[in-house]
Amino acid sequence: MSFESARLTELKNQGLLRELKLRNRYLLNFSTNDYLNLSSHQLVKKRAIEAVKNWGAGAGGSRLMAGNLSLHEELERKLAELTGMGSALIFGSGFLTNLGVLTALAGGDDVIFSDRLNHASLVDGAIMSRAEVRRYRHCDVEHLADLVRSSGSSGKKIIVTDSVFSMDGDIAPLLDIYELAVSEGCLLVVDEAHAVGVFGSGGGVCRSLSIQPDVITGTLSKALGGYGGFASCSASLRSFFVNRSRSFVYTTGLPPSSIGAALGALELINSSSNMGETLLTNAALFRERLNKMGFDTCGSASQIIPVIAGDSSNAVSFSEYLEEAGILAVAIRPPTVPEGSARLRFSLTMSHSNQDTDKVISAMEEIKWK
Ligand SMILES: Cc1ncc(COP(=O)(O)O)c(C=O)c1O
Numbered sequence: 001m002s003f004e005s006a007r008l009t010e011l012k013n014q015g016l017l018r019e020l021k022l023r024n025r026y027l028l029n030f031s032t033n034d035y036l037n038l039s040s041h042q043l044v045k046k047r048a049i050e051a052v053k054n055w056g057a058g059a060g061g062s063r064l065m066a067g068n069l070s071l072h073e074e075l076e077r078k079l080a081e082l083t084g085m086g087s088a089l090i091f092g093s094g095f096l097t098n099l100g101v102l103t104a105l106a107g108g109d110d111v112i113f114s115d116r117l118n119h120a121s122l123v124d125g126a127i128m129s130r131a132e133v134r135r136y137r138h139c140d141v142e143h144l145a146d147l148v149r150s151s152g153s154s155g156k157k158i159i160v161t162d163s164v165f166s167m168d169g170d171i172a173p174l175l176d177i178y179e180l181a182v183s184e185g186c187l188l189v190v191d192e193a194h195a196v197g198v199f200g201s202g203g204g205v206c207r208s209l210s211i212q213p214d215v216i217t218g219t220l221s222k223a224l225g226g227y228g229g230f231a232s233c234s235a236s237l238r239s240f241f242v243n244r245s246r247s248f249v250y251t252t253g254l255p256p257s258s259i260g261a262a263l264g265a266l267e268l269i270n271s272s273s274n275m276g277e278t279l280l281t282n283a284a285l286f287r288e289r290l291n292k293m294g295f296d297t298c299g300s301a302s303q304i305i306p307v308i309a310g311d312s313s314n315a316v317s318f319s320e321y322l323e324e325a326g327i328l329a330v331a332i333r334p335p336t337v338p339e340g341s342a343r344l345r346f347s348l349t350m351s352h353s354n355q356d357t358d359k360v361i362s363a364m365e366e367i368k369w370k
Contacts, residue, residue, distance in 0.1 A: 015312040016333055027328040028356050030346045035303055036197055036265075036275050037351040038225030044264040048226070051260025059253030064242070067253035075259050076230070078266050083196065083216050084207045085232035089241050090254055094193045094219030095121040097229035099128060100245030101189060101215055102160065106131035109155030113147055113186070115139065115172065117165050120336075122191055126160065138165075139299075141176040148184050157186040163205040164194035167337050167345060169297075169304030171205060178211045188213035197223025198276040198303060202269040223276075224269075226261035228254045275350060279303050283348040286357050293361075293368055306332070306343040307364070315342035318367055325363040 001009075011017040038044050051071060061067035072090055079088035091097040102125030106112055110131040114122060117138045126133045132153065136144040148157060159181050161172045174190065181188040192204035196218040200208030206216055215237065220228035231241060241248055269275065283303040290297055296308040309315035315331035322329050322344070333342045346360070 015316060023328070027323065027326055028352075028359065029328045030348075030352075030360060031328050031330040032347060032349060033194070033222035034225050034351075035194075035223040035279060035347065035349050036225065036269070037349055038197075038223070038265045038268060041225065041264070041268065043268060044225055044261050047264030047267075048257045048261040051256035051263075055256035057257070058255050061253070062249065062251060063253040064249060069253065069256065069259070071256055071259045071263075072253060075262055075266075078263065079218070079230050080232055082203050082207075082266060082269070083192070083218070083232040084203055084210075085212060085216060085234075087235045087238040088230050088232040089238045089245075089248065090220075090259075091229040091231065091245070091248055092251055092254060093227065094191075094217065094221060094229035096247040096251070097217045097219070097231050098122050098191060099125045100241060100247035101217055101231050102126055102158075103129045103246060104241055104244035105129070105187060105189070105215070106156065106158055109153070111151050111153045111155065111157050113144055113157065113159045115161045115165075117168060118160060118162055119166055119191060119193070122160050122162070122189075131155075131158070138168075139170065139172055141173055141180060144177065145180055145184075148180065148186060157184065158189060159186050160189045160191075162191045162193070164192070164199070164302045164304065166194055166304065167332055167343070168306055169194075169300035169302045171301050174205055174211060175209055178209075178213060181213070187215075189215045189217065191217045193217070193219045193222060194302065194304060197265070197269055198279060200276075202276055220258065220262045220265075224262050224265040226265065227258045228262060279348060279350055282352070282357070286346070286348055286360075289357075289361050290364065293364060295364065295368075303348045305346045305348065307346065308341055308343050310340060310342060312342040315344060318344055321367060322360075322363055325359070325366075327360055327363055329360070 059067035076088040098121035106129035108130045112126045112131045112133050114135050116135050134147045190213045195204040199205045216232040220226050287305050298306050312333040319331040329344045332345045
């Protein structure tokens with residue numbers, strides 16, 4: 001048996017095999033990150049089409065060669081404004097942003113302090129940077145402070161955290177982390193992938209708290225409904241990333257269609273700043289109903305609402321049950337989440353009506369008694 005077949009069989013036996021699925025019937029989608037339902041919005045599609053008509057299908061090269069369009073720079077100015085930071089730089093995706101930012105900021109003499117539940121792109125960026133990586137207990141600022149203060153490193157100290165955690169939907173204690181970073185002279189990088197467009201009138205959690213970390217990373221692929229990533233920071237850090245982020249330097253600029261779509265999404269977010277608020281209110285009501293039924297939704301305080309199922313086979317059978325009832329809520333299993341905490345991950349979006357959430361609640365009532 002080939003090495004890959006043996007490994008795949010092992011994963012299957014553990015209930016951890018992942019497969020790409022094409023679903024050929026209509027399902028109520030509670031697994032999408034298209035939080036504001038903008039991916040199919042007329043204006044977003046129109047701006048993407050206009051950008052292709054005016055600029056073509058591709059950027060034609062890396063931004064540092066011949067691929068830098070005024071469209072890129074227009075979007076960067078608007079992203080900086082949205083997040084309340086001085087400048088912004090677009091990357092190929094949110095994943096590539098985190099790799100580019102961390103590998104540029106940190107090196108062999110530095111230490112990265114990383115929340116245990118940070119997204120894989122932050123984990124990989126930290127490893128690739130060759131810095132020493134110290135992981136602190138999830139959202140535990142005391143543990144973080146202990147690690148920072150006991151570190152003997154003479155290099156840079158860099159604290160890295162998601163703002164909204166992608167699998168738990170809870171929010172990092174950013175005010176305390178920010179104060180610690182300032183008092184201990186640490187750099188602070190906050191990944192706002194799930195918060196931009198939703199929190200802080202669309203600008204993210206940092207903007208809602210009026211704090212400016214050194215770098216905010218984000219994505220154009222979730223609430224903004226398209227594709228791409230960005231880092232918001234000072235003008236000098238932007239220049240530094242243009243020079244030192246390998247995932248920026250050695251790759252083609254984002255295509256005009258993606259930039260046009262993101263500009264359209266920003267127009268909508270800026271013109272109706274309560275979209276995110278409405279979504280969070282709806283999510284709180286949905287979460288409350290699940291809690292009343294006895295489901296554990298971790299510390300969710302956002303549009304991402306997990307329901308803990310325990311072992312992987314439970315999570316998969318809950319998900320299959322919901323799919324039969326016409327609802328898509330994907331099972332999330334280790335290694336994406338810690339062992340023993342497999343779950344259904346619901347994400348509320350602006351496309352969901354009261355009828356849709358009622359349908360999920362009825363199906364969950366059935367699951368409860370299974
Ligand atoms: C917290 C977080 N950061 C970064 C990313 C990567 O973003 P993208 O999908 O744009 O690569 C994701 C999701 O995929 C995420 O959940």
